[in-house]
Amino acid sequence: EASFQRAFFYIRSIVALNPMSQTEGYVGLAKLCSGFLSFIPWLARLGQMMEQALPITVNCVYHLDPNSFFNMLQMFRPFLPSNVVGGTPEQIRVKLESVGFSMDCIPAEFGGAWTEASFQQWFQGQCQLVPHQSLADLPVVPVAQQSSPTAGTDTSSISTTRTGEELNESDVLEAIEIMPATIPKMSYLQAMEKCPRIARKEASPKLFLRCEANDPKAAARRLLKYWDLRRRIFGKK
Numbered sequence: 001e002a003s004f005q006r007a008f009f010y011i012r013s014i015v016a017l018n019p020m021s022q023t024e025g026y027v028g029l030a031k032l033c034s035g036f037l038s039f040i041p042w043l044a045r046l047g048q049m050m051e052q053a054l055p056i057t058v059n060c061v062y063h064l065d066p067n068s069f070f071n072m073l074q075m076f077r078p079f080l081p082s083n084v085v086g087g088t089p090e091q092i093r094v095k096l097e098s099v100g101f102s103m104d105c106i107p108a109e110f111g112g113a114w115t116e117a118s119f120q121q122w123f124q125g126q127c128q129l130v131p132h133q134s135l136a137d138l139p140v141v142p143v144a145q146q147s148s149p150t151a152g153t154d155t156s157s158i159s160t161t162r163t164g165e166e167l168n169e170s171d172v173l174e175a176i177e178i179m180p181a182t183i184p185k186m187s188y189l190q191a192m193e194k195c196p197r198i199a200r201k202e203a204s205p206k207l208f209l210r211c212e213a214n215d216p217k218a219a220a221r222r223l224l225k226y227w228d229l230r231r232r233i234f235g236k237k
Contacts, residue, residue: 005233009050013202014123016056022211025059029096029107032065032084053225055207062099064092064110169205175220184228191227203227 015021051058065086085095093111097103106112179185191199203226205219212218 021056025057027059028061053229055211171216172205172219175216184224187231188227
């Protein structure tokens with residue numbers, strides 16, 4: 001379970017590198033099988049947590065049902081985030097093509113050109129773009145002391161719009177600075193203290209701004225949730 005959570009988090013972090021994943025949202029495929037049924041509520045909760053924390057939005061997730069498990073899934077419909085595509089492999093391929101999937105994005109078992117080997121090649125290339133060095137193994141870098149006001153602090157002074165000037169990460173950092181000292185904020189501050197370069201590269205505030213339609217307060221909340229969820233899944237790594 002822990003390994004799956006880490007893989008799930010890491011792959012979605014790679015998805016976030018595509019700017020369209022913040023604005024248009026990503027489209028995913030998930031193949032259903034009998035063993036998948038018992039994990040649907042758990043996966044739904046995990047997915048929801050990540051959607052609230054990572055700088056990505058979901059456009060649609062198609063659940064491929066080549067073995068006609070759809071009837072068994074009726075009781076789980078409230079947990080499913082999107083469409084179930086059933087039928088023969090050929091019927092599934094036709095359906096995916098009809099909603100915009102190209103052949104190189106459709107798995108080979110459904111008549112497309114996407115294979116595990118092609119995925120591994122792509123994934124290895126993307127891994128070079130996402131830092132994953134253990135934060136616990138790096139020296140502590142002193143940073144300026146940041147204030148931690150009480151929960152009653154007024155955050156209304158943070159502007160959510162700006163005329164003639166694009167919002168940047170300093171707006172998000174300003175919003176974080178005046179937020180109360182919560183566990184998510186402490187997770188963020190710990191990452192910034194131990195390895196600010198990697199922390200900024202891994203979770204650039206600009207990604208969170210784009211995901212939250214240039215709202216710095218919302219971006220700050222999402223960024224803190226990101227580091228809290230990351231700490232819960234990976235520990236000090």
